[in-house]
Amino acid sequence: MSITIPALSPSASSPRQDASPATSAAHPEDAALVGRLLAGDEAAFAGLVEQYHGRLVRLALAFVADRATAEEVVQDTWLAMLTGLRSFEGRSGLKTWIFSILTNRAKTRGHREKSSVPFSAFGDGHTAHEPAVAPARFTAAGSWSAAPEPWIDETPETLLLRGEVRTLIERAIAGLPPAQRAVLTLRDVEGVASADVCNILGIRETNQRVLLHRARSRIRAALEQHVRRDRC
Amino acid sequence: MLTCRELTELTTDYLERRMPLRDWLRVRVHIAICRGCRTYLAQMKQTIRLLGLLPPEAPPPHARVELLASFRNTHSNTQSPRDITRAGDSATWAR
Numbered sequence: 001m002s003i004t005i006p007a008l009s010p011s012a013s014s015p016r017q018d019a020s021p022a023t024s025a026a027h028p029e030d031a032a033l034v035g036r037l038l039a040g041d042e043a044a045f046a047g048l049v050e051q052y053h054g055r056l057v058r059l060a061l062a063f064v065a066d067r068a069t070a071e072e073v074v075q076d077t078w079l080a081m082l083t084g085l086r087s088f089e090g091r092s093g094l095k096t097w098i099f100s101i102l103t104n105r106a107k108t109r110g111h112r113e114k115s116s117v118p119f120s121a122f123g124d125g126h127t128a129h130e131p132a133v134a135p136a137r138f139t140a141a142g143s144w145s146a147a148p149e150p151w152i153d154e155t156p157e158t159l160l161l162r163g164e165v166r167t168l169i170e171r172a173i174a175g176l177p178p179a180q181r182a183v184l185t186l187r188d189v190e191g192v193a194s195a196d197v198c199n200i201l202g203i204r205e206t207n208q209r210v211l212l213h214r215a216r217s218r219i220r221a222a223l224e225q226h227v228r229r230d231r232c
Numbered sequence: 233m234l235t236c237r238e239l240t241e242l243t244t245d246y247l248e249r250r251m252p253l254r255d256w257l258r259v260r261v262h263i264a265i266c267r268g269c270r271t272y273l274a275q276m277k278q279t280i281r282l283l284g285l286l287p288p289e290a291p292p293p294h295a296r297v298e299l300l301a302s303f304r305n306t307h308s309n310t311q312s313p314r315d316i317t318r319a320g321d322s323a324t325w326a327r
Binding site for chain 2: 057058078141142148149151166189205219220223
């Protein structure tokens with residue numbers, strides 16, 4: 001089995017610092033962790049698995065059709081990560097690096113299998129005309145005819161404490177077109193910076209923003225529908 | 233003037249501050265006078281926050297075990313002195 005580790009090129013906006021050592025001081029905690037992993041520290045690896053496994057499966061599901069395949073891709077990702085650890089340069093941060101290995105492998109897997117989701121739809125702009133809010137909510141002049149009602153005393157935390165809201169959001173994410181799902185998962189769920197998301201997915205910043213906007217709009221709409229139904 | 237409908241298409245650009253100052257000001261002016269859009273923008277922010285709070289699933293136990301075994305293997309193959317002992321052991325067994 002050949003393992004390819006994607007070389008994360010630094011984004012155009014952040015100039016590469018050639019003077020930096022192999023594990024850059026930009027992510028000192030990553031450098032320390034990588035050191036422990038290279039030294040064979042099992043607790044360090046177990047901690048990393050604990051921290052990332054579920055998140056990797058979640059991201060993989062944007063690229064492959066089913067959970068079993070996602071789990072396999074994640075297993076592959078861990079092995080690839082261990083193999084490539086020595087070449088980790090630290091410029092992008094460990095998290096971004098792991099996510100990019102996953103994405104690379106999940107995409108390859110997705111292309112190979114017929115059951116995969118059509119990720120090639122990426123960037124073809126077929127979601128570009130999808131409105132953020134249903135046109136029926138506006139007057140002909142473009143003002144609200146049915147304005148959103150505030151989600152009173154529903155802070156995100158209290159909402160999330162209700163298990164059904166979590167399930168609702170997870171379902172809404174699962175229902176997104178693959179490219180939107182990948183961008184939303186990386187940006188909003190995992191908190192990866194915009195430039196890193198563009199690098200990981202190999203897309204342009206403007207495209208990323210359009211995908212993110214569509215995705216967020218859909219999740220908001222799903223939440224709104226849920227809150228409204230609750231009030232009736 | 234910016235319509236509500238147009239504003240709902242600009243929320244991400246606005247929140248990411250990826251728009252010309254002129255457009256940014258148009259959004260600011262609009263939300264200052266439009267309650268519906270203030271609510272909309274607040275919901276977008278809540279949605280984003282909520283997404284960031286979604287907990288990941290714990291790794292399945294079998295995955296944990298398999299991965300730790302792989303980790304041990306990687307290390308015994310490359311550098312661990314234990315590896316030498318083990319190779320010695322099997323050589324003894326072979327005889």
